[in-house]
Amino acid sequence: MKVCTVGLDLPEGKVKYHDDKFMELVKKCDPLKVTPFYVEFIRDDLVHADAFVVSAEKVLDLLILDMEKLEGRRDRTEDAGEKALLSRCLEGLEMEVPLCDLALAPEELALIKTLAPLSLKPTLVMGELLAVNEIITRVLAKAKMVFFYTVGKKEVHAWPVHYHADIVTCAGKIHTDLARGFIKADIVKYDDFVNVFNMQEARAKKLVHLVDRDYHIEDGDIVEIRFNV
Known part of the structure; x- marks a missing residue:
């Protein structure tokens, strides 16, 4: 998972997630190989990120890119329903609410996805400084990701999947x-x-x-x- 940071002084690169369940399974099975879950923190590469972690002070730096995209579409469309949906999304963005946190029906979500806005990806807005592992935990929750495991003497492996x-x-x-x-x-x-x-x-x-x-x-x-x- 690639997590793009905005306005935060987090080191770039891969970080091993400290997963209590995984660690307990490793301790129990004593395998020859362990494969934990890693997150790669990146900067500037907004397009290829799977999720965002952004400081509350810099959230508009991210959201304004979505505003410009949605405003352009709203001004071009002649569909009243689409125009209303885009206006509602823009209201949320102006209130500094990422698109992923808006209550959208499945058909509305499908329409917004066609515009590929950034904050429709899991976006964690941080108002306080957290440890890196806690940041990863919250990003996983925001992304609705859980883990299943394969275990044995050869290997214990953590597998992230959508809930x-x-x-x-x-x-x-x-x-x-x-x-x-x-x-x-x-x-x-x-x-x-x-x-x-x-x-x-x-x-x-x-x-x-x-x-x-x-x-x-x-x-x-x-x-x-x-x-x-």
Whole structure:
């Protein structure tokens, strides 16, 4: 995830996210390899950012770029509904509210997306100085991202996905073959897994649930994919 900072003195580059669940799983499994989640903080590259962190004093520096784009579209369109929507969005921007924080219906959101405004991406406005890890936590929450995990002696891996992502999408995050040949998945909840010795004990205690492709991931799920290609 690339996070663009505006008006903040944060170091550029990749930062490892301190994820308590991940750290506990590493401690428990003692794997040969660990793959935590990293955020890359960048500056100036607004277009390629996945999210923004902006100081309250500089928020208009970001939002004014969206204002100019939406005003131009509003002045050109002859559609009354679109004009009203754009005017409502502009009112929010003028009140220093990023577009991602406005209450937009799905069809309104789809229309605004066609204009590719910056603040429709997750935008965290900071009025106080926070530790980097807390900033990442808040950005993830703003982006509605959660983690699932794959665990074992070979590797413990944290996988970020959008909240409520389906299990086939999650399988594809691990490897395209797992999504293509998906059969079912074994799921154990984090709280259950940390209270047993290993996955075998979790199965013996019936803590592992076999799910189909209609399952939607929950934060902290530990996942094993059954597949055939």
